[in-house]
Amino acid sequence: MNVRCYTLDFTLESQHVKEVVSSLFHTILLHRTFGKISYKKESTYSIGSLGFRDNDCSRIDFTYCSVNSSELANDIEKQVSQFHSELRGSVNAGLTRNGTIALEFYEKKKARWPFAAEFFTWERWEIKVELVSATSTAEQQRRQEVIGSELAEKIFYVTQMINKSDYVPKTPDIANDIGNVYHTRYQDIHPYLFRIKHWLIDAPVNQSVGTSVRKLLNYT
Numbered sequence: 001m002n003v004r005c006y007t008l009d010f011t012l013e014s015q016h017v018k019e020v021v022s023s024l025f026h027t028i029l030l031h032r033t034f035g036k037i038s039y040k041k042e043s044t045y046s047i048g049s050l051g052f053r054d055n056d057c058s059r060i061d062f063t064y065c066s067v068n069s070s071e072l073a074n075d076i077e078k079q080v081s082q083f084h085s086e087l088r089g090s091v092n093a094g095l096t097r098n099g100t101i102a103l104e105f106y107e108k109k110k111a112r113w114p115f116a117a118e119f120f121t122w123e124r125w126e127i128k129v130e131l132v133s134a135t136s137t138a139e140q141q142r143r144q145e146v147i148g149s150e151l152a153e154k155i156f157y158v159t160q161m162i163n164k165s166d167y168v169p170k171t172p173d174i175a176n177d178i179g180n181v182y183h184t185r186y187q188d189i190h191p192y193l194f195r196i197k198h199w200l201i202d203a204p205v206n207q208s209v210g211t212s213v214r215k216l217l218n219y220t
Helices: 014-030 070-092 137-162 175-180 209-219
Strands: 004-013 033-035 037-041 044-047 052-056 063-067 098-109 118-132 189-191 194-201
Touching: 004 014, 004 137, 014 052, 014 063, 014 070, 014 098, 014 118, 014 137, 037 175, 070 098, 070 118, 070 194, 098 175
Parallel strands: 004 118
Antiparallel strands: 033 189, 037 044, 052 063, 098 118, 098 194
C-alpha cells in the first residue's frame, strides 16, 4: 500500500509551537473522524452526528474548527506538549532547534495464527519545526502576524489535499472488525486509527543555515 505523505514546514518561536501544531492536527482529524458508528446487523450500520467547536488561539490571530471531543483534545494536547517540551529543552541545551511531529493514519490487518496482526500506514502528515527567538518586540510582532497568515494558507492546503478522492479504509461489515479501522476508545466519536510520533533532528544550535539544511535533506 502506498502511503500518502505531506510535509508542512514552519519557523516558529517557542510560544507558537503548540497552537500551530494543534490547529493543524485538529483540522486533519476533523476530516478523519465520524460520529459513533452503531451496527444493527451485518453490513448495516448507522453513523451518529459529529459535534464541532471553534477554537481561538491565544498567541496567534487565528481560529480553527475541531471535533467536539474532550478526550480527543486531551490526547492531542498531551502529545503536542511533549514534543514542544523536548524541542525547547534541546534548544536550551544547545543541541538542536529542529524537530518533526507526525500524525499517521493506519489500518490493522488480521493475520492467521500464529502470525501477529500487521499495521499499514495509509496517510502521514509531518510538521517540521525550526525553533527561533525574536531579537526585539517589533520582530516578535512581525513573526506573529506572518504565522497567522502562513497558518491560514497551510490549513487551506490541508483541506484541499484531504478531500481528494484517494484511498481511505472501508468501514467494516461487522462490528467485531471495527477496531481494525477506527479507534474505539472514545465515547462519542470514531476517528480512523491514528498515532502521533515526534523526533528531533540532529542539527546543533550554532550550525550555519546551510549545514542545517543539508543535514535535514540527508535525514529525510
